[in-house]
Amino acid sequence: MISCVDHMLDMELASPLGERILVPTHLLYRSHDPLAVQLLFQDGSQDLVPWVFARDLLAAGVQTLSGDGDVQVWPAGSGPEALLHLLLSSPHGSARLTASLPAVERWLRCTYQLVPAARETEALDLDTHLAQLLDGAP
Template sequence: MATKRSAWQLLEGHAYSATVDGRVSVGLGYAADDPYAVHLIVSADATAASCWVFARDLLIAGLTGTAGQGDVLVGLQPGGTVVSVVLRNGRDVLGIDLPRLPLCRFAADMLAIVPRGSEAGHVDLDAELRSLLA
């Protein structure tokens, strides 16, 4: 039996900014070979998308409170059913409201693949060093 090495979740959310107010598609990705990171892909239409990479612990903490500073903030909204993700690129700010329950399932999948505290065992430091020196 193969061991699960990645998790993926597709969601519909509501995005808002100075120029955007509408539905967006959001993809979340996680892989055991990059155990500290989660990938968030945002697309308002089928032609363009942006990918943000941030700490998985930031997403997990934002499911029960507010977490982050700088470029990515994640926080549970009053009522407990919506999690807001705020993305800043230095010039623009985009907020995305997402349903909490699918995010919790995604977090559970991440933790089943790589439990907290075991992340370092999934990183091949020698390979990373070789790629940096190549």
């Protein structure tokens, strides 16, 4: 059974000096964590820098400005050239990235085919998570 949906794409990072830097990005969704999406960014040393946030935030963000915390997402334009903007903030700084909106929407639709929104809580393995919490495991 398929348990994840992943996709590779290049995002553009806007540097403080106005440069556009391509950042290879792995979009990852796993059915055992049905409420979250992961973006894994490759840095210059080939290490992966993960960002995990709510799938419903991304789903809302492909339509309109969403998020008011460390992740903000919004669309720009229409058609095949439309862009998705992401503003990621941490105590160490922030990054503004853009990606192909149609590519992200296609991937997002696949995540909902794997685990529909109405079935997200059914896919959660709450017993395992609770047992780990009570046993002190990470």
